[in-house]
Amino acid sequence: MPIRSSRGRAGAYRAIWQWPLRSPARLAVTVLVLGGLVFGLVSLGNASGTAGGGLVDGGTTGGNRWDGGSSGVAATPTPTLLPPVPELTPESLPVAQAPRAALETARVWASAWVNHPEGGTAQQWVAGLRPYTTDEFLGVLAGVDPANVPASRVTGPATATRVAPKSVEATVPTDTLTLKVLVVDTEAGWKVSRYDRA
Incomplete structure (x- = not known):
């Protein structure tokens, strides 16, 4: 039967997650670092989405949208034609x-x-x-x-x-x-x- 000690892999993991809890200053630093990482990842995701979907033809933005299919080419938007609206005046009778x-x-x-x-x-x-x-x-x-x-x-x-x-x-x-x-x-x-x- 193995002897459990404070050393080894479990001890290393325990030391990592207990480190921020040993003082308020360490906890604040940990929260700031994690918040910065999350903010950076979100900003990076938004920037890459804009660059991939909105820039076409040498970095010019326009009314084009990125074709999500396998062709990888920019598709021009097709205008949506709405049916004509009938006149709202009531029908007149003799x-x-x-x-x-x-x-x-x-x-x-x-x-x-x-x-x-x-x-x-x-x-x-x-x-x-x-x-x-x-x-x-x-x-x-x-x-x-x-x-x-x-x-x-x-x-x-x-x-x-x-x-x-x-x-x-x-x-x-x-x-x-x-x-x-x-x-x-x-x-x-x-x-x-x-x-x-x-």
Whole structure:
């Protein structure tokens, strides 16, 4: 049976890994040396990757890329052709194809818009518009003072001016002005999402 001693190969290995642990100064020197070696290897790897992959034709960099195949030649990049983007404007339909439900919504909404009896509150006015208005536009109408609405009655039917598959722009005449109303097709039916003076 061999006699184990502090000498031999195991003792040499033990002396190597115990050397940095014998004092804080040795530990700091060891950490710095190992950090420098790791940093140097990483820098050398990045430099060799740039030199091999990005320099072509006598050290000039450009839009070329290195062919990773066995040919060892620089390959020029092939441009990627994307399909053309279609126009984002909505499809227009003839005015005569305006849905009757959309025009009726515009007329009824305008009738509720001009309905602001003296002494009524803004909440009552908005409540009258709620069934015919989108939720987003209701937030805008909540800040309107109905006393500032100049009209008091609708004087004619709604007439379509622009028609798309999911929206209709119509004009509604009142006793003081003509309203331009945008009606959109929602899950809950046709609703007004905007109005302006024509």
